[in-house]
Amino acid sequence: MHKINIGLSEKQRKGVCELLNRDLADAYLLLIKTKKFHWDVIGPQFRTLHELWEEQYEILTETIDAIAERVRMLGFYPIGSAQGFLENATLKEETQAIPTATAMVEKLVYDHELIIRNLREHIDQCSEEFHDEGTADFLTGLMEGHEEMAWMLRSFIEGEAVQAEDPGNQ
Ligand SMILES: [Fe+2]
Structure with a gap:
């Protein structure tokens, strides 16, 4: 087998792939x-x-594929089982049967923000601890995607709050 010779040691690549697998697990839980x-959503915003x-x-499906393939590029294997995703994720599965539409939005904002904070740490670790600027750049792109998705979701709840607190303007 050809030995990977891209200027990163096996230890560096392994460390990076452990981070990537954690990000993969979180992306999968968020996809579900x-x-x-x-x-399930119902209501006027259906x-x-x-x-x-x-x-x-659809964005998350592409993200998941890109993370998993990056793990392979670096010589390791992505997690590929539901149990493995659950064990490696920081996100929690949804336990409430059917939340309201607003609660669904709030839950997703929380999860995207958690992922953004994790990615921010992983970007630092990739570049400072493992000297892998490629993965740091890759994760930066993913983080920006989550920032955009979080903003779109957050705008829903912010809009409701403005309407609820300003009833005298009609
Ligand atoms: Fe559908």
């Missing part, structure tokens, strides 16, 4: 949650949220 909410979550789970 986003898809379930896409199916169509908007149903379609937004379709767009977001």
Whole structure:
């Protein structure tokens, strides 16, 4: 077998792949949650949220594939089982049967923000501890994607708060 010779030791690549596998697990849990909410959402915002979550789970599907393939590029193997994802994720599975539409949005904002904070740490670790600027750059792109998705979701709840607190303007 050809030995990987890209200027990173096996130890460096292994450390980076452990981080990537954790990010993969979180992305998978978020994909499941986003898809379930896409199916279950009801209320006046149905169509908007149903379609937004379709767009977001498509982005997450691409993200997941890109993370897993990056693990392979660095000479290791991605997690590929539901149990493995659960064991390595920082996100928690949804336990409430059917949350309200607003609660669904809040839950997803929380998860995207958690992932953003994790990615920020992983970017630092990749570049400072493992000297892997390629993965640091890759994770920066993913983080920006989550920042955009979190903003789109956050805008829903912020809009509701403005309407609720300003009833005298009609
Ligand atoms: Fe669908």
